[in-house]
Amino acid sequence: xxxxxxxxxxxxxxxxxxxxxxxxxxxxxxxxxxxxxxxxxxxxxxxxxxxxxxxxxxxxxxxxxxxxxxxxxxxxxxxxxxxxxxxxxxxxxxxxxxxxxxxxxxxxxxxxxxxxxxxxxxxxxxxxxxxxxxxxxxxxxxxxxxxxxxxxxxxxxxxxxxxxxxxxxxxxxxxxxxxxxxxxxxxxxxxxxxxxxxxxxxxxxxxxxxxxxxxxxxxxxxxxxxxxxxxxxxxxxxxxxxxxxxxxxxxxxxxxxxxxxxxxxxxxxxxxxxxxxxxxxxxxxxxxxxxxxxxxxxxxxxxxxxxxxxxxxxxxxxxxxxxxxxxxxxxxxxxxxxxxxxxxxxxxxxxxxxxxxxxxxxxxxxxxxxxxxxxxxxxxxxxxxxxxxxx
Amino acid sequence: xxxxxxxxxxxxxxxxxxxxxxxxxxxxxxxxxxxxxxxxxxxxxxxxxxxxxxxxxxxxxxxxxxxxxxxxxxxxxxxxxxxxxxxxxxxxxxxxxxxxxxxxxxxxxxxxxxxxxxxxxxxxxxxxxxxxxxxxxxxxxxxxxxxxxxxxxxxxxxxxxxxxxxxxxxxxxxxxxxxxxxxxxxxxxxxxxxxxxxxxxxxxxxxxxxxxxxxxxxxxxxxxxxxxxxxxxxxxxxxxxxxxxxxxxxxxxxxxxxxxxxxxxxxxxxxxxxxxxxxxxxxxxxxxxxxxxxxxxxxxxxxxxxxxxxxxxxxxxxxxxxxxxxxxxxxxxxxxxxxxxxxxxxxxxxxxxxxxxxxxxxxxxxxxxxxxxxxxxxxxxxxxxxxxxxx
Numbered sequence: 001x002x003x004x005x006x007x008x009x010x011x012x013x014x015x016x017x018x019x020x021x022x023x024x025x026x027x028x029x030x031x032x033x034x035x036x037x038x039x040x041x042x043x044x045x046x047x048x049x050x051x052x053x054x055x056x057x058x059x060x061x062x063x064x065x066x067x068x069x070x071x072x073x074x075x076x077x078x079x080x081x082x083x084x085x086x087x088x089x090x091x092x093x094x095x096x097x098x099x100x101x102x103x104x105x106x107x108x109x110x111x112x113x114x115x116x117x118x119x120x121x122x123x124x125x126x127x128x129x130x131x132x133x134x135x136x137x138x139x140x141x142x143x144x145x146x147x148x149x150x151x152x153x154x155x156x157x158x159x160x161x162x163x164x165x166x167x168x169x170x171x172x173x174x175x176x177x178x179x180x181x182x183x184x185x186x187x188x189x190x191x192x193x194x195x196x197x198x199x200x201x202x203x204x205x206x207x208x209x210x211x212x213x214x215x216x217x218x219x220x221x222x223x224x225x226x227x228x229x230x231x232x233x234x235x236x237x238x239x240x241x242x243x244x245x246x247x248x249x250x251x252x253x254x255x256x257x258x259x260x261x262x263x264x265x266x267x268x269x270x271x272x273x274x275x276x277x278x279x280x281x282x283x284x285x286x287x288x289x290x291x292x293x294x295x296x297x298x299x300x301x302x303x304x305x306x307x308x309x310x311x312x313x314x315x316x317x318x319x320x321x322x323x324x325x326x327x328x329x330x331x332x333x334x335x336x337x338x339x340x341x342x343x344x345x346x347x348x349x350x351x352x353x354x355x356x357x358x359x360x361x362x363x364x365x366x367x368x369x370x371x372x373x374x375x376x377x378x379x380x381x382x383x384x385x386x387x388x389x390x391x
Numbered sequence: 392x393x394x395x396x397x398x399x400x401x402x403x404x405x406x407x408x409x410x411x412x413x414x415x416x417x418x419x420x421x422x423x424x425x426x427x428x429x430x431x432x433x434x435x436x437x438x439x440x441x442x443x444x445x446x447x448x449x450x451x452x453x454x455x456x457x458x459x460x461x462x463x464x465x466x467x468x469x470x471x472x473x474x475x476x477x478x479x480x481x482x483x484x485x486x487x488x489x490x491x492x493x494x495x496x497x498x499x500x501x502x503x504x505x506x507x508x509x510x511x512x513x514x515x516x517x518x519x520x521x522x523x524x525x526x527x528x529x530x531x532x533x534x535x536x537x538x539x540x541x542x543x544x545x546x547x548x549x550x551x552x553x554x555x556x557x558x559x560x561x562x563x564x565x566x567x568x569x570x571x572x573x574x575x576x577x578x579x580x581x582x583x584x585x586x587x588x589x590x591x592x593x594x595x596x597x598x599x600x601x602x603x604x605x606x607x608x609x610x611x612x613x614x615x616x617x618x619x620x621x622x623x624x625x626x627x628x629x630x631x632x633x634x635x636x637x638x639x640x641x642x643x644x645x646x647x648x649x650x651x652x653x654x655x656x657x658x659x660x661x662x663x664x665x666x667x668x669x670x671x672x673x674x675x676x677x678x679x680x681x682x683x684x685x686x687x688x689x690x691x692x693x694x695x696x697x698x699x700x701x702x703x704x705x706x707x708x709x710x711x712x713x714x715x716x717x718x719x720x721x722x723x724x725x726x727x728x729x730x731x732x733x734x735x736x737x738x739x740x741x742x743x744x745x746x747x748x749x750x751x752x753x754x755x756x757x758x759x760x761x762x763x764x765x766x767x768x769x770x771x772x773x774x775x776x777x778x779x780x781x782x
Contacts, residue, residue, distance in 0.1 A: 001494055048633070059450055062522035063476045063770045066635035070642070076654060078633035079771070080482040081474045085454045091471040095486050101493035103392055131453035242439070242469035244457035251461070263467060379457045380470070 003224035003391065004100045005234035008037035009346045010218040014184040014334035016117050017214040022057050022064070023071045026113045029216035030072045033109075037220065038231035043072070045107045046220070049079035050096040052088030052112040053338040054131070056081075058119050068113065083338070085131030086287065087375030088112060089217065090341030090382035094240050096221050097384075106223050112339030113216040131376040133248035145209060145288065147249055147377045149201035152290035155256045156203065159305030161293060163203045167194035168311040169289035170207040170331060176318055177328025179361040184211055184334035208289040213334035217342040219349075224390065235349045238274070238368070239385040241267025247379040256305070258291070260381035261298035261372055268370070268383040269300075273391070276300030279322065280366035281351055283344035285374040285381075286329040295372055296324075299383075323363050326351060341373035345384065352388040394615035394782065395491045396625035399428035400737040401609040405725035406575040407508050408605040413448050413455070414462045417504045420607035421463045424500075428611065429622035434463070436498045437611070440470035441487040443479030443503040444729040445522070447472075449510050459504065474729070476522030477678065478766030479503060480608065481732030481773035485631045487612050488775075497614050503730030504607040522767040524639035536600055536679065538640055538768045540592035543681035546647045547594065550696030552684060554594045558585035559702040560680035561598040561722055567709055568719025570752040575602055575725035599680040604725035608733040610740075615781065626740045629665065629759070630776035632658025638770040647696070649682070651772035652689035652763055659761070659774040660691075663782070667691030670713065670776075671757035672742055674735035676765040677720040686763055687715075690774075714754050717742060732764035736775065743779040 010032030012025050020028075034043050051065040061067060065079035082092035089112030096108040132138060132147060142150075155161045171191055177183035189207055197205035227234035243263035249255045269275065276299060284299070286292035296307035301315075301322060310316050316324035327333045327347035330340060348369035356362040367387055374381045401423030403416050411419075425434050442456040452458060456470035473483035480503030487499040523529060523538060533541075546552045562582055568574035580598055588596040618625035634654035640646045660666065667690060675690070677683035687698035692706075692713060701707050707715035718724045718738035721731060739760035747753040758778055765772045 054453075056521075060521060061525055062445075063638055063767045065475060066766070066770045067524070067638050069635060070637050075637055076634055076650070078482075078485075078655075078773070079475075079635050080486070080633075083472045083474055084456060084470075091469075094469075095471070095490070098493040098495060099486070099489045101495060102489040104489060104492065130447075130451060133458070134452055242471075243467055244460060244470050246461050246466055247454055247458050259467070264469075375457070376454045379454045382469070 002101050002103050004097050004237045005222050005224045005227035006219055006349055007222045007227055007230045007234055008033040008041060008220040009349045010036060011182060011343055011346045012216050013182045014213050014215045014336060022061060022113050022115055025214065025216035026068045026111065027072055029111065029218040033218040033220050038233060041230055043074055046074055046077055046109050047105045047107055048077055048099060049109040050082050050092035051079060052082050052092040053114055054083055054085055054088055055114060055119055057115060084380040085375035086337050086340060087373045087380045087382055088338040088341065090373035091242060093219065093341060093345060093384060094242050094382050097237055097240050100221055100223055106226060108221045109218065110221060110342055111216065111218040112342045114336040114338045115214045116212045116337060117214050136248040144377060145201040145204055148288035148290055149204050150249065151255050152203050155290060155294065158256055161308045163195060164191060165293060165308040165311050166203065166208050166289040167191045169286060169292045170194045172317055173286060173325045173329040173331040176326050176361055177332030179358045180328050180333060181358065183328040183332055184213055185332040204288055210287045210330040210335040213336040215334065215336035215339045217339045217346050219342050219345050233353045235352050235386050235388055236390055237384060238387050238391050239268040239272030241265060241271065242382040244380050245378055247376060249377060258294050258298045258378040260378050261295055261374065264381040264383040265299045265372060268385050272385040274368060274385060278368055279370045280368050281323045281326060281363050282370040283327060283347050284324055284372045286325060286331045287335055289331065292324065299370065299372060318361050326361050326363060344371040344373055348386050352386060393492050393494050395488050395628040396613050396615045396618035397610055397740055398613045398618055398621045398625055399424040399432060399611040400740045401427060402573055402734055402737045403607050404573045405604050405606045405727060413452060413504050413506055416605065416607035417459045417502065418463055420502065420609040424609040424611050429624060432621055434465055437465055437468055437500050438496045438498055439468055439490060440500040441473050441483035442470060443473050443483040444505055445474060445476055445479055446505060446510055448506060475771040476766035477728050477731060478764045478771045478773055479729040479732065481764035481775065482633060484610065484733060484736060484775060485633050485773050488628055488631050491612055491614055497617060499612045500609065501612060501733055502607065502609040503733045505727040505729045506605045507603045507728060508605050527639040535768060536592040536595055539679035539681055540595050541640065542646050543594050546681060546685065549647055552699045554586060555582060556684060556699040556702050557594065557599050557680040558582045560677060560683045561585045563708055564677060564716045564720040564722040567717050567752055568723030570749045571719050571724060572749065574719040574723055575604055576723040595679055601678045601721040601726040604727040606725065606727035606730045608730045608737055610733050610736050624744045626743050626777050626779055627781055628775060629778050629782050630659035630663030632656060632662065633773040635771050636769055638767060640768060649685050649689045649769040651769050652686055652765065655772040655774040656690045656763060659776050663776040665759060665776060669759055670761045671759050672714045672717060672754050673761040674718060674738050675715055675763045677716060677722045678726055680722065683715065690761065690763060709752050717752050717754060735762040735764055739777050743777060
């Protein structure tokens with residue numbers, strides 16, 4: 001069976017880009033990935049592209065995958081858009097990975113691009129996002145902060161999780177983002193500041209919620225057996241898993257769990273042949289702080305209901321045993337929806353290469369990294385396990 | 392390498408469905424495909440789903456792939472939306488095909504679903520569709536009939552194609568649709584009627600343009616070596632090709648050609664190991680009649696500029712040597728955007744099995760069929776070659 005490696009990654013700064021459109025953001029991230037290939041890479045080698053975006057510029061740009069590719073000077077290649085809400089680019093990554101594994105393709109681009117700040121205000125903040133269950137949630141008057149607040153309240157009630165634990169996720173991820181020059185919210189906060197911030201949906205304050213972000217992120221995938229021609233430091237894809245769940249949380253078995261993440265990470269572990277304890281660092285989908293805590297449990301890092309312990313004992317800080325969201329996460333690095341999944345890959349690739357620009361947040365001696373990216377409130381999820389060692 | 396077979400297909404009637412939403416249309420087509428598997432099929436065998444839609448109910452339903460799967464009672468499977476405008480479901484088909492070829496999956500669902508009649512009028516007719524080049528075409532005031540009219544005028548000027556040839560495409564496809572109980576425009580027309588219909592964009596009259604359609608279409612794919620457990624009549628996927636072109640036709644090398652179709656069909660032929668002369672029948676993307684004529688040329692059925700000859704000599708009629716659009720095509724069967732590509736697969740599968748319900752349009756002794764599905768005005772294209780014989 002063919003194995004797959006990552007030879008280049010690119011990423012625009014996360015934030016507000018009033019001066020750039022989707023094409024320009026994509027262009028910047030594309031050529032950063034091309035230039036990132038250590039021994040050089042002719043972009044014309046790219047055979048197909050999997051491009052993720054949710055909003056397509058507010059529905060204004062159609063056939064966007066082809067449009068992005070012609071705009072970087074690589075027309076004619078087969079390109080398609082993959083969309084699974086906030087989980088779009090991790091599914092694009094999975095499909096590109098499977099395409100190379102099929103033996104049909106050697107070089108494939110995966111990308112995500114989103115300009116959330118160009119959207120109407122009621123849409124861009126995702127407070128009224130359409131990626132949950134519209135008929136039973138949005139049209140009934142709730143929204144993503146409301147939905148994650150329900151999950152948080154129940155988790156607190158059943159498992160003893162405290163508001164302080166939520167705040168600890170925010171403090172940790174802001175600490176990391178403050179050391180990431182491409183992050184959106186590059187400042188540290190304190191537990192007190194997080195707890196006393198304006199309440200959005202109890203128990204979630206402003207600092208429990210991710211910001212509104214523009215960005216593009218790119219990954220160049222290649223057959224493993226060709227990778228060393230392009231770089232001495234390929235990052236190998238050991239495992240990929242994906243799953244879905246009921247969109248409306250009232251249909252789920254347990255709203256204190258994220259079943260799609262459980263299923264996706266289990267499949268990724270199985271394919272990679274590793275256990276949760278083998279993971280050296282992870283980028284988890286912390287659109288709201290409670291999500292990171294539940295994902296600790298869903299990924300097998302903590303028993304059900306005990307995710308908060310990893311915060312109390314410092315396990316997931318940058319100096320801890322299992323650093324999580326060294327990039328700053330969705331919480332503080334930012335959450336450009338369709339570009340988030342490949343942005344997580346970008347972070348893990350640099351960490352595993354050991355070439356994080358800001359040395360203060362470089363994890364030492366990391367060999368295996370995990371990414372978990374969700375769509376909606378966990379209606380879709382994909383997990384990937386990467387390593388700097390060949391399997 | 393793993394080969395891929397189709398074991399079941401489903402399709403709602405094409406047309407206007409005011410009584411059904413996206414979920415209901417998808418449900419109907421899904422269970423028709425399940426019931427279509429000759430020896431029975433437990434839908435819980437499906438491991439992943441690739442679901443195509445352009446409009447997601449006017450942007451009202453997010454995370455739609457997961458939503459469709461939970462609604463048919465198969466939650467938790469990995470599902471993603473694939474979108475390439477009018478070519479969405481053929482790209483979904485290609486990605487599902489590659490996923491099985493990777494050796495990772497055994498059973499995959501491909502589907503398309505669209506309710507064009509629920510959209511605002513200026514959008515649902517695609518006259519102002521966003522799937523061409525928005526910045527240089529739509530915002531400059533043109534639209535799809537206008538763009539295809541430019542292509543038709545130039546084709547007439549350079550190659551001697553006549554308005555009567557366009558009308559012959561319409562007459563042929565309406566003839567076939569009149570014999571397809573699932574087609575939208577089930578009536579025959581004459582050359583005179585087509586020529587004298589209201590002018591939409593010279594030289595295209597009303598009968599040169601496809602209608603506005605609601606529908607869902609589904610395909611169940613399986614590893615070839617497992618297919619005989621489920622059916623004595625699997626249809627094998629011999630070849631798949633996909634490509635893109637510049638979205639704006641002023642950027643293209645030649646507006647009388649469809650380069651993405653040329654590239655996609657060439658790749659499909661190469662993978663299948665067949666020539667254009669080996670094809671027994673084809674479903675081509677006739678959103679406008681001129682497109683079918685140009686695709687005759689792009690697929691190698693006629694030399695450049697000579698597509699009209701196949702109409703004059705009757706090659707592509709139901710009784711001809713190479714029947715094209717036996718379903719009625721987009722022109723008369725209908726064009727439900729995201730559901731069109733898998734709808735073409737549906738037709739070829741039944742033709743190759745020899746079980747077309749309306750015997751009058753059953754092509755005899757057909758062994759190899761081609762589908763060509765485009766997005767926009769040819770900005771994206773995918774081609775597939777199917778056979779009732781194992782390769």
